[in-house]
Amino acid sequence: MYKQFYSGMDLTELPLFALVLFIMVFLGVCAWVFGVRRGKDFDALANMPLAEREGGHE
Template sequence: MYQQFYSGMNLTHLPLFSLLLFLGVFLGVVAHLFIARRSQDFETLALLPLAEQGESRQATGGTNHE
């Protein structure tokens, strides 16, 4: 089926090349996310809203009803 579609074209290896390019980019993104251990940065950023809220409660001298 593919041979009939690509019979008049010189780009017969284009689907394979695009598949390998996509696979390489996908694996690169996954490796960057899971291998690059930046959990300390994420934990610090995740605690920012709670830290600001706790500081405002201490500054007012009591509980903050929101």
């Protein structure tokens, strides 16, 4: 079925290239999100609900 679908196509490597590109982008985003240097940002955001509000409003 794969060969039949792509038989008239000149760029038979295009689906493989798109898959590799998608995997590289996905892994790059995962590394950026879960990177070590972003730990401080996550800690600050996690403590926001527990922080006292300024101005005396409750």
